[in-house]
């Protein structure tokens with residue numbers, strides 16, 4: 001809910017919506033014929049005798065195209081691999097997509113079950129990096145960058161998403177057990193649950209401190225929580241792990257518990273589906289389910305120029321193919337009618353300064369946008385703080401000329417990173 005006009009002197013105040021005490025049970029939607037799993041991009045240089053088309057797979061089976069045991073995906077259904085092909089995902093991400101035709105009956109893989117007696121970080125790294133919530137376990141594998149604090153996100157970063165609030169509220173025992181497993185595996189003792197307002201009650205004895213964050217957007221974005229919870233500003237060019245901090249979604253913590261307590265790698269994702277009319281509903285679906293099937297299950301029709309967005313209204317990214325699958329970190333799917341989608345115009349910047357006032361990173365956005373529109377990305381980075389952006393999207397939201405500033409920023413960062421990677425590979 002927006003509290004004040006964006007066009008006055010004050011910064012915008014948009015409130016996170018807190019989950020009601022008795023939300024509807026998540027609607028269960030399962031894939032009918034195929035699942036698609038996104039594996040790290042493979043090419044002739046790095047493929048080495050992994051899975052092949054025609055191979056049978058069991059639910060929970062580790063599938064890999066590479067020899068490296070940390071590069072894999074987990075089969076979320078039982079069936080046969082029918083395709084392994086390049087796939088262009090959202091925002092220029094390239095993957096190798098593994099398609100599995102679902103068989104008539106389900107068989108569970110037992111490789112992981114043999115290793116669960118004592119939860120170990122190596123076991124988790126080898127099997128659980130693609131569990132629901134996508135636990136960032138790789139952050140603990142660099143001895144040069146020890147992690148000393150884990151922040152568990154019980155409030156989703158973007159607006160209108162109920163996913164991690166739901167997990168924290170209704171799968172609290174699993175979160176509690178996951179906290180203990182995380183402590184045992186990593187040796188990190190400083191765990192903090194970030195939650196908001198009324199969801200705070202009754203969370204004693206969880207093995208983690210509970211911090212109440214202000215339910216005003218963008219307070220639940222990691223950069224903001226670094227400041228409000230730990231009193232630290234992340235220097236430009238550094239990541240949270242450089243400062244010894246790891247962020248886990250509540251669902252990722254619950255997934256660790258589900259895996260080690262049952263011996264089965266969880267394959268079902270909770271997410272928030274937002275319909276064209278703005279109504280939302282939590283759902284449970286398998287990772288790999290084509291998003292088109294979820295949309296169809298709600299009877300929504302996609303017309304030309306409608307938008308399907310992964311994530312929330314401020315930071316989500318549009319996808320262009322309905323066979324795009326649900327991924328371990330897909331927390332929301334929004335369908336926007338073309339008539340309600342934000343109107344993007346060709347109006348120039350009028351230098352009104354609204355974006356500068358709204359920016360929590362205090363960036364000179366009005367200057368930055370001139371360089372971004374002209375494609376001068378290096379100047380934008382060198383002189384106008386491109387990498388100070390915390391990715392909140394407020395500048396685009398308030399811009400009176402409807403300039404897609406945040407999208408320009410993401411594109412510029414993506415392009416500069418791509419060039420840097422290409423240069424590094426040619427050295």
Ligand code: SF4
Pocket residue numbers: 355358359360361362363365388389390391392393394395396405406409
């Ligand atoms: S997206 Fe970046 S530039 Fe825009 S308001 Fe947020 S922090 Fe500032």
Ligand code: SF4
Pocket residue numbers: 348349350351352353354355356365366369398399400401402403405
């Ligand atoms: S980019 Fe938009 S919000 Fe920022 S100064 Fe220009 S017109 Fe105003």
